Amino acid sequence: MxxxxxxxxxxxxxxxxxxxxxxxxxxxxxxxxxxxxxxxxxxxxxxxxxxxxxxxxxxxxxxxxxxxxxxxxxxxxxxxxxxxAEPLVAELLVVARAFLMAGLRPGSEQLRAARELPPLPGASPQAVLDAIAARV
The missing domain is CATH 1.10.10.10 (Winged helix-like DNA-binding domain superfamily/Winged helix DNA-binding domain)
Known part of the structure; x- marks a missing residue:
């Protein structure tokens, strides 16, 4: 590197x-x-x-x-x-949530709580969230 x-x-x-x-x-x-x-x-x-x-x-x-x-x-x-200040901040939040949800144990209380959070607007990162939600 x-x-x-x-x-x-x-x-x-x-x-x-x-x-x-x-x-x-x-x-x-x-x-x-x-x-x-x-x-x-x-x-x-x-x-x-x-x-x-x-x-x-x-x-x-x-x-x-x-x-x-x-x-x-x-x-x-x-x-x-x-x-x-910038719509990209919303996408950063979506990606961060998707990243964190991907690491949560299926069926865990944290994952249940994360799924109950209000949805975040976002373009392509929302697809990441949807894919993770379907997988877990």
């Missing part, structure tokens, strides 16, 4: 920073809600309801996602709406 060059090292660092940004269950949950909301986005009140977080905690998680440019927001008066 070739050694990392000076030109590719920053890309690896950026990618690692992205995965660090995703490294919290609440942030993943927020992203899945936003993926399901599509172009409509989701108000902070909905994200608070779904995550069960305190407003200050959710605000910190959303700040991490904004700094990493994974989500965008818009304020109208006191209401703040959030969206995925």
């Amino acid at each position: 070739p050694a990392r060059s000076r030109t590719t090292e920053p890309l690896y660092r950026i990618k690692a920073d992205l995965f660090k940004c995703l490294a919290h269950p609440t942030r993943i949950q927020v992203l899945e809600v936003l993926a399901a909301a599509g172009d409509e986005g989701a108000p902070v009140t909905r994200l608070l309801e779904v995550t069960g977080c305190e407003a200050s905690q959710l605000s910190q998680h959303l700040a991490v996602l904004r700094r990493s440019r994974v989500v965008t927001s818009s304020r109208t008066g006191n209401a703040v709406e959030y969206w995925l």
